[in-house]
Each structure stands twice: as structure tokens, then as C-alpha cells.
Amino acid sequence: MKYKINIENLTKKLDENIVLDNINITFEEGKVYGIVGRNGSGKSLLFKTICGFLTPTSGNVFINDIDIYEKDVFPPSTRALIEKPNFINSLSGFQNLKLLADINKLIGDKEIDDSLKLVNLYNEKNKKFGKYSLGMKQKLGIASVIMENPKIIILDEPFNGIDKSSIEQIKKYLLNIKSEKIIIIASHIESDINDLCDEIYEMDLGKIISNKN
Secondary structure: OOOEEEEEEEEEEEOOEEEEEEEEEEEEOOEEEEEEOOOOOOHHHHHHHHOOOOOOOEEEEEEOOEEOOOOOOOOOOEEEEOOOOOOOOOOEHHHHHHHHHHHHOOOOHHHHHHHHHHOOOHHHOOOEHHHOOHHHHHHHHHHHHHOOOOOEEEEEOOOOOOOHHHHHHHHHHHHHHHHHOEEEEEEOOHHHOOOOOOEEEEEEOOEEEEEOO
């Protein structure tokens, strides 16, 4: 079965403010989707809703035809980097990923190391997270998303502070795996992800205002 995300008439109010406004969009396996928009346009809130972290005021989020909020479940095989990555400062990059991997016990040290190599962070894997630069923190966040080979990959402004060669390596990896994944990437700069995405949608004021393809 191919994975699919259907978002129908999704609205979210915080206090009296509408932060997601009647969103209807479908994401299908085999494509990379881009969501572009200025800071505060609703990209991160949309991602949190897809991941089961932000209950809609109205509307539905279906993952493989299951309404995750009606069933009160998290979407299966989904990993996300939303806003800035947060890890334990006193632990190394590897140790932080190991803690996460131990939750589901799907992978071992080799897969953790492989994910660190994919984002060009392997040489710094034993450095404490608190000593990481912005770009290194972003790389560790991306590694945490890809290491367990999930079916749904969500990345929110993933390339902030990352060097150009590492960005190209990460993009190449995502393109190589997209045939069996749903990959959704947000950016406030369309040109940063234009070469990666099959479809790009623009958000503003909590609305999907255009399909740019």
C-alpha cells in the first residue's frame, strides 16, 4: 500500500486567531513537496498538525485513510524536524541519536553512523551537542529524521546554516529515496528547494494560496 496524507478543510484557531485556514491538500508517496512562505505563514503549524501534535479546531487529517485525530493516534512511520532541533547539550551527537533509537529499537549503531555520514556530521559525532554550531545542530536534526528510514519525512527549514556541499549531499539522498517516501520540506526561500521538489505550494496567513507548479 502506498502512503498518502489527505488534509481536508483543516482549520486551527489559537485564542481568536485563525492560524490555519481551511486547508485542503494531498501528499502522495513518490514525491517531494515544498511548502514556501514567509516566517509566520503557518508552515510549522501545518507540520505539527500532520504529526499529531496540534489538534485541529475543525477538519481532518487522514494518513492512509485513518483520521489520526478521530482515532487519537500518531501517524505511522513518520519523523519530523520542526523549527529548531532540540537535543541534550551535555551528550554527544551520537549519544543523542542513540537515545532516540533506543525508544523503538528499530536500528543499531551502524544505522546511526550511516545517518551521520549522510549529513556530513560523522567526524563530529563525539562532540557535545552544546558545542555544535547552528549548521551542525541542523545536520543532527536531519540525521534523527532519516536514521530509522521512515515512510513520511517532514523537514522544516532544514538547510539553515548548513554548508553548500552538505546541502547537495542531503538533497541527493532525498531524491534517491523519494520513490518510496512522502517527503515534505518547508522553506521561506523557494530557490533553496526548487531543484528538489516535484510540487511546491505557497502559504500565507495560514492558507495554501497557490500551487506553484
